[in-house]
Amino acid sequence: MRIIRIFTRGIRVAFKSVFRNLSLSLASISSTSITLVIVGLAILFTFNVNSITKHIEDVLTVIVFVDKNVTDEEINDLKTKINSNDNVNKETLEYRSQDYLKEQLSAKDDDLKKVFETLDTNPLQATFVFRVSDVKKIDETVKEIEQYDHVDYIKYGESLASKLVSMLEVIRNACVITVIALILVTIFLISNTIKITIFSRRHELSIMRLVGTSNTVIKLPFLFEGFIIGIIGSIIPVLLNIFGYTFFYDYVGGDLFSELIVLVNPNSIVYTTSLVLVLVGGLVGMFGSVNAVRRYLKI
Amino acid sequence: MAFIELNHVFKTYKNGVSALADINLQINKGEFVFIIGESGSGKSTLNKLLYREEKVNKGNVMVGGVNVSKLKNGNVYKLRRKVGVVFQDFKLLPKLTVYENIAYPLESYGLDNKTIRERVMEAVNRVGLKEKLRSYPDQLSGGEQQRVCIARAIVNKPKLIICDEPTGDLDPKMSREIMDVIDKINTEMGSTVIMSTHDKEIVNRMKKRVVCIHRGVVVSDQEKGKYIEYEDN
Structure with missing residues (x-):
């Protein structure tokens, strides 16, 4: 008390x-x-x-352009390799095939659609799109992925953004x-x-x-x-x-x-x-x- | 064993001033003792040692069986609850009313309101200040403020009351009234009273024990004594 x-x-x-x-x-x-x-x-x-x-950081995506004429098996191998990279955000990894990209672009732009129709083959390249977990290591990651088989080249946003x-x-x-x-x-x-x-x-x-x-x-x-x-x-x-x-x-x-x-x-x-x-x-x-x-x- | 004992007490301040030197003094329970001496003789220092406002450099100060000189800082409040102090400058809390000032010690000890009210009223009746309970210190005369200070000192029924020149700032009539109040408290409550003063008239009228200090040394101690003016030979 x-x-x-x-x-x-x-x-x-x-x-x-x-x-x-x-x-x-x-x-x-x-x-x-x-x-x-x-x-x-x-x-x-x-x-x-x-x-x-x-x-x-969220809008900074990496686009991996895949060589043309690659088999499904080789694409799967590449996907597994990219997936196994520590800095790749697994949830964001997405494969966009040549056909998919053609469809998307045609739907967006009628002129492009017409151009595609005149061509016998699909000029586009299949891509893998993903975001990285740590933006600071983006250069390192890109250099590493560039070494993988069937990777043509990689684009990853503007250097300004980084x-x-x-x-x-x-x-x-x-x-x-x-x-x-x-x-x-x-x-x-x-x-x-x-x-x-x-x-x-x-x-x-x-x-x-x-x-x-x-x-x-x-x-x-x-x-x-x-x-x-x-x-x-x-x-x-x-x-x-x-x-x-x-x-x-x-x-x-x-x-x-x-x-x-x-x-x-x-x-x-x-x-x-x-x-x-x-x-x-x-x-x-x-x-x-x-x-x-x-x-x-x-x- | 005496209620208060000072054995070979020495006190020197940090600036090198020696205030007390080899003081030996015994005061019994219920005694009324005047400590006299000129300004700077060491009266106030002696008082301060008793309620541990100052620490001794050497020797022992015993109050009610407690060795005050060895008391830890954190336990000083326990001693002060048993000692009531009356100051020349009253030391009232200016923003508290008379009632609040007197009740302050009891409130801080955590007593219940009923007990506080009873004890405050008892103390107020002893000093005769019933009508001023709601006033603030600056609305009171010097004599009235000193009564509040006395009431605060006795509200916890202390065994020892130390009065440090309580009439120093008061006129002769008010001084007499205050002395009557303190004398009555000594007789009725049985508290030991130690009072340092310069007031010759009061000391001579009261006929109590008188201890004279000169330059930090006890030079005389007389039962039912009179005021003496000690001079160097």
């Missing part, structure tokens, strides 16, 4: 204290809000770069590092602001100690207070994150400059990002506050 009373008292005192020290609380809340807005932006940016990279993927990968890694750095900066900024506010309350802390309050009981309200301040501080960043990003997404119509740069649907990321912001705000507020109090509890 005593523990429950101390706990509930801690929460009650924390709420009272936020309002009784309103100007100090507002300083901590605004510092939290500003840094969390930046963290939120960095997270959304990272999500999008990640998604764009994935999207480009460069773009590598570039986006660098950006993605930079973003992850930025987010981590920003979270660390947030921790530093918030805990420093809290340190300043606690400094102005050191007199209060010394009185608490003098009347026989244990260090744990002194820390408890500050722990809740830091949490409350962190949560309140995350409200504006969360709202900006949800409504701001949704507005931006709708405004640009879901993609930037070209269909290649597709933005992530707000529904799938804004809530995760918001949760991260609330957690960062709450936890940093909580531990920043307790950490700041701790130094005044030493005798």
